[in-house]
Amino acid sequence: MDAPGAREYARFHAADDLGGLELLSARFIEHRFAPHVHDGYVIALVEEGAERYRYRGEEHLVPAGSFALLNPDEVHTGSKGSEQGWRYRVFYPDTGLVESLLGELELPNSGLPMFRGNVHADPDLAAALGHLHRLLEDPGASVLRRQTQWREVMLELLRRHAALPTPRQPGSEPLAVARARELLASRLAEPPSLEELAAVVNLSPFHFARVFRRATGLPPHAWLKQRRLEQARMLLKAGCVPIEVAAQLGFADQSHLARQFKQAYGVAPGEYRRACAR
Incomplete structure (x- = not known):
């Protein structure tokens, strides 16, 4: 893979603290993807230029500031949609990772969610996806922050673009929040992960994160900061x-x-x- 300063580059990363979530940062100009499939989801945010791809028998154009959503096992291509090519950031969550997130939310089991539509101009969500991707590439970012923000952004993405049912409102759980605050305060230098915090208070990670934010006004990593x-x-x-x-x-x-x-x-x-x- 080439360095980002080259005319074209591709940088691949796997987030071990998020179940091996695969990430790609790339700039392509003349590169063309042959028809292919992924066994998981594709969330592709274009930051510069434009990408063109064929999906479900139609051509689609993804301009800068928008993102494309592809469901598992769907054949698609990829090529430049402008003379300068395109620069983008891609998440490749597998189906097991998405299933585990939905399980944490305690939603009715109605099968895997499917994204609706193809190309989306959704400015605040696009900004959140870009920020999350950069965070997951940053080796200095805390595991607690990475795990929390991944869940928050994915919940919003699935709610807006996959007809995900609205999760029930988190309860107050005062004892769980108090115990978590004690643990965080005692480990400022080496904070626990979101999974560890949730296990201590006997809640799922996603439910715990929502309970904590409701009680304190901040996600756990921001409270720690x-x-x-x-x-x-x-x-x-x-x-x-x-x-x-x-x-x-x-x-x-x-x-x-x-x-x-x-x-x-x-x-x-x-x-x-x-x-x-x-």
């Missing part, structure tokens, strides 16, 4: 230097701490520490 920043502020006020704070609280590095701290409080960690010392 707030607690890390609060603890960072306390340590800096006590005189700890930023590099030690970053290491102690599980930030990827000092610059990671600096970005998040400034976003939250408007000043850099070092500046905050010096001001408190004065």
Whole structure:
């Protein structure tokens, strides 16, 4: 595979923390896909140019900012839909992964969902898909965040474009939320995965994530981020230097701490520490 700086490139990745979910980032110009099938779903977001493909006996054009949805075992092709070709991001969730998500939502078993339509201009969902894909490619992103956002985006995609029944509203589950908050607060540097959190409180991962958000107003990874920043502020006020704070609280590095701290409080960690010392 070529590097992204080349005229054409293709970068493949498998997310082990999401059951081996396969991902592709690519730019193609002259490449043409012969008729083929996938045994799972295809979710293809075009970010630049346009892709043309044949599916169910018809030609379809996917312009930048839109996405194509293909069901399992459907023959399709792929080629450029503009002179500059196309740059896109693709998710290939297999049927077992989608079935497990639906099982977590405790929906009636009515078989595999099928996407309706082909090409969709759905701006906020397209943005969410692009953000999720980049997140899943980022080796520094936390497993907790990746697993939570994957579920949230897929739920919205299936609700909008596969006639998925609306899941029941999550209950309050105060004891489960309290236990999860305790566990997260005790493991700021090495947070548990979504599956581990859910197992501790005896809920399915998807149901737990929705219960937690309803109770706190934040998904688990965002709640964890707030607690890390609060603890960072306390340590800096006590005189700890930023590099030690970053290491102690599980930030990827000092610059990671600096970005998040400034976003939250408007000043850099070092500046905050010096001001408190004065």
